[in-house]
Amino acid sequence: MSVTESSNPEPTAPRLTSRRSSDPSSHRSNRRLVAPFRPDCWRSPLRGPWLTSFLGTLLVPAIGVIALTGFIDHWAHYPQFAGNDGVGPSGDIPVLFHFPASWPSWSYAVTQGFHVVLGLMVVPLVLAKLWSVMPKLFQQPVARNVAGALDRISLLALVASVLVEFATGILMMEEWSIGNIDLNVVHYYGAWVFGTLFVLHACIKLPVVRRAYRDRGVLKPLRDDLAQTKAEPADDGGLAPVNPAAPTISRRGLLAMVGGASLTIFAVQAGESIGGPFRSLALLAPRGRVYGTGPNDFPVTHTAASAEVTSAMTGSDWHLTMVGERTMSLSRQQLLEMTQSTRTLTIACTDGWSTTQHWTGVPLGALARLAGAPEGAILRAVSLEAGQTSQAFVPSLYNDPRSLLALRVNGVDISLDHGYPARVILPNVPGNFNTKWVSELRFEAA
């Protein structure tokens, strides 16, 4: 008799068998089912309502933080202005949060670092949770009533959406796009799909979780070592095995493995967000490499070559055009002769990495006054970059005393890859808002 887990499923034949049987809950029809549809083929003694409840309980706060920091990232793009984000502004929820001007300039780096690093660290937990509920996928009959059918549909959709949500996030972080999929849109609205189904699932399963904790204790099963590990009694939900095998790992052993995987992911990833000496520890992070010790040796989101910006375009002929109530043209020398301000500001990419440098340049607020920006005007910084779409900055952002048109970094001219002759640098915005190779600053009435 084949009783091992995961023998190759043949989805069509067994379904027909169960549909034909007149009383699907009877023992006789169970015997006619084929693995993996037969409950006794799921033998791991670890599975059960407690384990699934505990993994779910760990997921709730983690998913909560990831969702919140994800929305903060979306709102940090000022999606109310068309073109600022790949998503919106139509059909979107209103912007509910902006970083206050009193918050340190690395606040966005922290929230986005959490979003990406925690998102990756949760992958082992998500996979363990899915493993713990695998018997449910093959449970027969498919549904006993309408409520059961709705449960089944929402669970299948939840599994598909969590996988797509994490996959799109990981692919975006690693700059890998496949096919014609707009990862930005699928990740953002996919979060609505996944988030809604996740909340629904947590609410529906709350009584099951409470019963599991009441029956077995919240943490008590973690005290069992391998010798004391026993299967949970078979439950209505079909999670606990009816025919448990001898355990080869304790529940706390399984959780330690999940936690160890999360910590390893943190170790090989987080350095690119924390920066400094930790960057060299981020052995697998997309921007983990050490770039050198020079003043311009910090990560580049996209190079001058990829933007098709050449040194000929940025030479002595380069002028900054400013358009407000007055239109004017300034050379780099004229900009350098204006009152300079030096600020320590963080570039934090949506991909999760960040870098903090000392920037010197002209405050954007001073340039706004010089050009005669109309009251409440939005600023569009136009770049020499080929095919770039401009982004809109609100007055509270460009009038922040920390916001600069930077000409120098760490005491030297910024390099071509970092945006020479001049780049915008702002506190608490996604990295790509710090427009490089600026050719024009336009103050447009909103």
Add this chain to the structure above:
Amino acid sequence: MRRGLLLGFSRRYGASPLHLLAHLVGFAIVAFALDRIFSGGDVKELLIWYLGFAIAHDLVFVPAYSGLDRLLRATIARVPLRARTGVPVINHVRAPAVISALLLIIYFPLISRRNEGWYFSLSGHYLEHYARNWLLITAVLFLGSGLIYAARVVRTRARPVS
């Protein structure tokens, strides 16, 4: 009377009316968000993504790692290491293997250099170190797990058998 009506509904529907309400609200939000996703993209490709990931996970990935685990258990059963040392070895193989495999899955685009052209055009760097780093981390994980195993064996031997 009203209670009787509710009970009748619950019996036929299979859960409380709140269950139905929650699902209707939830499915409405999901339908709106899916419409946003599908209206902007290639419908066929998006369907392949959603269905493909679910099928790949449930019917390929899970059976594959369960099968590998079964193979591992069978192999270890043939090596009488536990009988000799008194400490089961299986999880000292499982843990580093699982962590290494997870790293490979998460960082596959970088390790496999599949996106190298695009990555280089953006960052000005190649991906030459990622496969090496992954192998290095894998080696360290197995070595660390082996050392912990050795320490456990020594501790078990030092402890008097009761």
